[in-house]
Amino acid sequence: MAAVPPYRGRFAPSPTGPLHFGSLVAAVGSYLDARAHGGEWLVRMEDVDTPRNVPGAADGILATLEAYGFAWDGPVLRQSTRLAAYAAELERLQAAGLAYGCACSRREIADAATHAAVDGGLAYPGTCRNGLPAGRVARAWRLRVDDAATGFVDRLQGVVVQHLEHDVGDFVLRRADGLFAYQLAVAVDDEFQGISDIVRGADLLASTPRQIWLQRCLGYATPRYAHLPVATNAAGEKLSKQTLAPGLEAGQAAAMLVRALRFLGQAAPDELARVGVGDVWAWAHAHWSSAAIPRRLAIPLVNPP
Template sequence: MSETLLPGRGYRGRFAPSPTGPLHFGSLIAAVASFLDARVHGGEWLVRMEDVDTPRNVPGAADDILRTLEAFGFEWDGMVVHQSQRLGAYEEVLEGLKSVGLVYPCACSRKDIAALTTRQAVDGGLVYPGRCRSGLLLGETARAWRLRVDDREIAFDDRLQGRQVQHLADDVGDFVLRRADGLFAYQLAVIVDDHFQEITDVVRGADLLASTPRQIWLQRCLGYATPRYAHLPVATNPAGEKWSKQTLAPALPAAQAASEIVRALAFLGQPVTPELAGASVREVWAWALANWSFAAIPRCPALSAPAVPG
């Protein structure tokens, strides 16, 4: 598979946490891998706060995340972009899609969709059956705005997970760009921001792998370039659940920054040495930059997290 960057661009990667709580080990894996992949390519690494889903945001979490990144020795390029400050850009893009008929209003609730189909979508929901594609019925009010998908396959080569193929009409259906609560959907915001920041490489968790064909389709609809994608194995807890805020993943302890980075490197298949156990944060990063091997990252969607040091 190709390792070629987008034409005319140097490497630009990003780490894009959601401020729904403190950083945890699962977040650290994505931060470490995206940071090192950018730096070994001589590229830039940006931080974006994906706070467009405002009901889930925790007050103070964004600042806490940035302080944690600093305590762990991460250095990013440029200003931190906050999605909550870019609503006008998302509105402009959505209006453009409306003007050419690529999106349409939808009056369906989840209950309505469940009454029409039992087909499971790749993301765990239901495949949208297209009820509102031809227009709303008399007296109906739009709840959301959906992007039309074609009857075709979307395929891409993931740098870690290999060839991925998804038939959007069968596997997802027309998908939401503006939600019933008026908020912009993740799929729209992330694509607009990756284009705005000229991101060439997306290194993130495999829990987002199923979303990528939708994002590629939206990129094509907007005439945007498609970055390279690499979906890392997600860390699971002893119960086999993805480490996340929902599964009560503990916050990263700043006092153990060096050992936690070493733990993340080990999870990512890097040949960490016993000498790193007592190293400083600066020494760990120096070792990581000198020894980073993308080829060593396990090619699987999930892995059990290594034991906590000490």
């Protein structure tokens, strides 16, 4: 029987603004799951999408994590330092005939697409799969998929299966603006860092089969996954910078940690909100139960922070 790899988890925020409650939930869940398994917990700054980065946000996120009592293992990995690694893996896929150039604009895809993708976009219709149209040049690079079932068993959400050719289509690895796509960067970095377990928000659940397909194409190991329910506002929108979710304040660390624990189904007592951050973590480590996490994709907040 193959040995189970040592537990290595990670929290991977994007520096598009300050850390907010929705991000705190993901950080708390991934951190406590790692520590409950006697594992390591890494922090990775997913800053490869440079137009969305906010100056100073990365340092602000790290300062907030420290103020809230998180302790990570090893140095923070920044995707902006990993561009050569992404280029090398894209070249491998190109050489194997698994990645191809695509000339389509967004408007052309919208005009040709026949149905929506599982992530809310449009399923790519395969226009350039068998070669570029005459007189066109590649704008982006896509990964070939097929329509066989690609699935996994999520520790919280259960069985997840997609037929990628229908549900997503050949997906982008390098964008028309020259930036590497999230799917490629996250797969390459999870392999590089030896991540065994990914605990993150359920807003990323639909992208996981694409990452698994990419892992298989590159000969990578596939981590175990657990997708936590995401916090939403009254309109059902995920808390984010776009929905004006306020940043976390250091002076509210104990109370916000307690709120995050309760959101994740942990029976944190009222008095924890009035003690020190260290005491909150001591209680959390002693009482953490992954079985208590709601098996839901999203949970609305009655009084959003």
